[in-house]
Amino acid sequence: MAKVAIIGGGIGGLMAAYRLKQNNKDINITIFDSGHMIEKRHCPANKNMGCVHCKVCSITCGFAGAGAFSDGKFNLGTAYGGTLGEALGEDVANEYINEVDKVLESFAGENYPKLFLSNEELKLKCLQNNLRLLDMNVRHLGTDKNLQTMESLIKWLKENGVELVSDTTIKEIKISGKEHILIGETGELTKADKVVIATGRGGAKFVTEFCEKNGINMDSNSVDIGVRVEMKDIIWREFSSAIYEPKILYRTKTFEDRTRMFCFNQGGLVSAENNHGIITANGHSYAEPEKKTENCNFAILSSIHFTKPFNKPTEYAEYIARMANMIGNGNVLVQRFGDLIRGRRTNDHRLGQNTVIPTLRATAGDLSLVLPHRMLTNIIETIYALDKVAPGTANDDTLLYGCENKYYSIRPQTDSDFRLTEGVYLIGDGSGITRGLSQAGAMGLYIADKMF
Numbered sequence: 380m381a382k383v384a385i386i387g388g389g390i391g392g393l394m395a396a397y398r399l400k401q402n403n404k405d406i407n408i409t410i411f412d413s414g415h416m417i418e419k420r421h422c423p424a425n426k427n428m429g430c431v432h433c434k435v436c437s438i439t440c441g442f443a444g445a446g447a448f449s450d451g452k453f454n455l456g457t458a459y460g461g462t463l464g465e466a467l468g469e470d471v472a473n474e475y476i477n478e479v480d481k482v483l484e485s486f487a488g489e490n491y492p493k494l495f496l497s498n499e500e501l502k503l504k505c506l507q508n509n510l511r512l513l514d515m516n517v518r519h520l521g522t523d524k525n526l527q528t529m530e531s532l533i534k535w536l537k538e539n540g541v542e543l544v545s546d547t548t549i550k551e552i553k554i555s556g557k558e559h560i561l562i563g564e565t566g567e568l569t570k571a572d573k574v575v576i577a578t579g580r581g582g583a584k585f586v587t588e589f590c591e592k593n594g595i596n597m598d599s600n601s602v603d604i605g606v607r608v609e610m611k612d613i614i615w616r617e618f619s620s621a622i623y624e625p626k627i628l629y630r631t632k633t634f635e636d637r638t639r640m641f642c643f644n645q646g647g648l649v650s651a652e653n654n655h656g657i658i659t660a661n662g663h664s665y666a667e668p669e670k671k672t673e674n675c676n677f678a679i680l681s682s683i684h685f686t687k688p689f690n691k692p693t694e695y696a697e698y699i700a701r702m703a704n705m706i707g708n709g710n711v712l713v714q715r716f717g718d719l720i721r722g723r724r725t726n727d728h729r730l731g732q733n734t735v736i737p738t739l740r741a742t743a744g745d746l747s748l749v750l751p752h753r754m755l756t757n758i759i760e761t762i763y764a765l766d767k768v769a770p771g772t773a774n775d776d777t778l779l780y781g782c783e784n785k786y787y788s789i790r791p792q793t794d795s796d797f798r799l800t801e802g803v804y805l806i807g808d809g810s811g812i813t814r815g816l817s818q819a820g821a822m823g824l825y826i827a828d829k830m831f
């Protein structure tokens with residue numbers, strides 16, 4: 380009986396296991412994850428303690444992956460969330476993305492949320508102000524429904540014989556002929572015919588080391604650095620009530636760089652996440668009305684594409700985030716937009732008087748001491764541009780949390796079936812191809828169909 384080992388229990392790994400079992404119920408599958416089982420994933424910061432720097436972050440690691448406590452926004456298309464459309468062709472990519480939606484629906488139980496469709500009027504309003512609103516149909520499960528759906532999917536996998544191994548980091552894959560030996564912290568864990576690497580963004584080091592050892596070329600592409608922005612929810616309600624999640628691109632005036640507004644959370648909460656000891660900002664929101672806040676939040680990120688000889692974009696972004704942590708006494712910084720513009724730090728006194736009440740306990744400070752001039756300028760210009768379509772965005776009381784980084788810098792070369800080398804597949808955000816739940820899940824379904 381063929382044996383498949385999957386490294387990483389995020390949506391990519393789970394969807395791969397699901398489709399492999401659907402295709403052949405006798406297949407032997409084990410999924411390993413560094414983090415806990417889904418029911419044991421608890422973030423101490425949720426108890427208002429702030430980030431306590433857990434060895435393995437329960438927000439980003441564990442079964443159900445980085446998306447477990449996310450807002451559960453499934454972007455059903457290829458316009459953003461990765462470049463799967465380029466890799467597979469638009470038709471095939473969309474077919475698999477829609478299959479992810481169907482799988483989720485089958486596990487979501489009653490009241491599967493409605494689809495938010497794209498909106499021409501808002502698109503025009505943005506275009507008239509030099510902003511590009513991206514077209515996409517979005518299914519918003521919300522944090523709670525998303526978690527419950529993932530729990531049902533994981534339960535199905537267990538009931539169908541998939542072995543789930545938590546709290547186990549794979550350090551290395553040794554290849555001996557057709558056999559793949561998975562090495563953990565304590566030595567050999569298992570042997571498998573096929574291995575799926577689905578280690579997400581957090582697995583960048585693991586993937587790099589595997590590629591270096593096996594002579595696989597890696598392209599390093601962009602990294603995004605920026606802030607999480609929080610304001611009163613009503614400011615963006617025209618957009619959020621029509622399309623749920625505005626994702627907007629802008630080309631800045633001074634540097635002609637590309638910035639993007641994305642990961643919008645209506646009635647949401649700003650959160651801190653721990654990426655191997657580096658604390659960065661993020662955001663999410665609950666679908667249930669009683670869990671909504673008065674605020675909305677979104678990311679504004681400035682993209683940088685490094686060229687030779689520099690090839691360490693992740694390290695660069697981490698260095699900046701670490702500086703924010705240094706000034707923030709181990710925490711994310713928060714600054715009022717009005718203070719940033721006036722060249723002064725935010726202090727607890729001014730934060731206490733702010734009309735926008737922060738939903739994350741962060742350290743009041745000064746982002747201009749952290750973000751390079753180019754990125755800071757890009758972010759400020761983007762906030763003023765967004766203010767034209769959603770007046771109030773550039774209010775003094777708007778809060779900026781820093782840093783928020785998106786790391787997807789390495790893109791190892793694979794064949795057209797996402798095979799790195801004989802029997803080893805690379806899927807999801809760790810492949811540098813996807814940047815979101817739908818496309819990561821779609822990649823899992825796709826390789827499962829191609830594997831045998």
Ligand SMILES: Cc1cc2nc3c(=O)[nH]c(=O)nc-3n(C[C@H](O)[C@H](O)[C@H](O)COP(=O)(O)OP(=O)(O)OC[C@H]3O[C@@H](n4cnc5c(N)ncnc54)[C@H](O)[C@@H]3O)c2cc1C
Nearest residue numbers: 387389391413440441444445449452549579807808815816
């Ligand atoms: C707070 C937050 C909110 C988000 N919100 C959204 C959203 O609303 N919509 C959206 O589309 N996307 C969202 N995203 C992004 C989305 O979560 C990711 O795109 C998606 O989870 C990628 O799936 P993946 O399977 O590739 O990797 P991941 O979900 O990152 O899973 C990888 C898993 O691999 C494990 N792992 C890593 N290395 C090893 C190793 N060496 N050995 C064993 N296990 C390992 C990790 O513990 C992790 O559980 C959000 C992300 C975060 C952090």
